[in-house]
Amino acid sequence: MKIGLIGYGKMGKTIERLAGKYGNEIVLKIGSSNADQLTTENLKGCDAVIEFTRPEAAFDNIVACLNAGVPVVSGTTGWLDKLPEAKKICEEKKGAFIYASNFSVGVNLFFAINRYVAKLMNGHPEYRPSIGETHHTQKLDAPSGTAITLAEDLIGQVEGLKEWQLDGSGDAVLPVTAKRMPDVPGTHIIKWQSEIDSIELKHTAHSREGFAGGALLAANWLVGRQGFFTMQDVLGIA
Numbered sequence: 001m002k003i004g005l006i007g008y009g010k011m012g013k014t015i016e017r018l019a020g021k022y023g024n025e026i027v028l029k030i031g032s033s034n035a036d037q038l039t040t041e042n043l044k045g046c047d048a049v050i051e052f053t054r055p056e057a058a059f060d061n062i063v064a065c066l067n068a069g070v071p072v073v074s075g076t077t078g079w080l081d082k083l084p085e086a087k088k089i090c091e092e093k094k095g096a097f098i099y100a101s102n103f104s105v106g107v108n109l110f111f112a113i114n115r116y117v118a119k120l121m122n123g124h125p126e127y128r129p130s131i132g133e134t135h136h137t138q139k140l141d142a143p144s145g146t147a148i149t150l151a152e153d154l155i156g157q158v159e160g161l162k163e164w165q166l167d168g169s170g171d172a173v174l175p176v177t178a179k180r181m182p183d184v185p186g187t188h189i190i191k192w193q194s195e196i197d198s199i200e201l202k203h204t205a206h207s208r209e210g211f212a213g214g215a216l217l218a219a220n221w222l223v224g225r226q227g228f229f230t231m232q233d234v235l236g237i238a
Helices: 010-022 032-037 054-068 080-091 106-121 146-157 209-222 232-235
Strands: 002-005 025-030 047-049 070-076 096-099 128-134 163-166 175-180 188-194 200-205 226-229
Touching: 002 010, 010 025, 010 209, 025 032, 032 175, 047 054, 047 209, 054 070, 054 080, 070 128, 070 209, 080 096, 080 146, 080 188, 080 226, 096 232, 106 146, 106 188, 106 200, 106 209, 106 232, 146 163, 146 188, 209 232
Parallel strands: 002 025, 002 047, 047 070, 070 096, 096 226, 128 175, 163 175
Antiparallel strands: 128 188, 188 200
């Protein structure tokens, strides 16, 4: 399968290195130095496109793929105010689009575990949840998209939680902390704290390969399908 890359930074280069393991060939690489090559003609030479860029560029990149009739997988975070519009364009164009805040198989299992534990803890209000995340210093958004997904899933399951806030506090607030350190691919911790004990769920990424491999898995899965999907669809996770 022929894969196009929009975004040729560390993640794009990791995807390129792993592509052969998935039987894929990288036929298009768009970075900051050759953005003029992001054309409909070039996109049409791809079976699917994987997009990892910057928040301000993601929406236009995704729309370009949908307009070209090419399935697109995006892992760029920080632009989700435009996600409903991107979904609408996907529907209008009868396109195929996957967005995920994190493509790691392990992280998506972690999402499912988080939702399950939240259901269990919902009947025990003596435990208060919080989320902490640590990423590399090049991470542009804080908190991470992964942390936001974890937070929104908790809010959806736990009665009394109304919103998450970065470094927030309050009875109805889920506090989220974000740290940036050199050479940290990503660590996320969910803590349930009571006066007598605490419970922690933790996911630690050891490299970018988990994210890159999941993106390739998603791209291969998406070809031949129509509509908007998430990694839950790819992995068959409820």
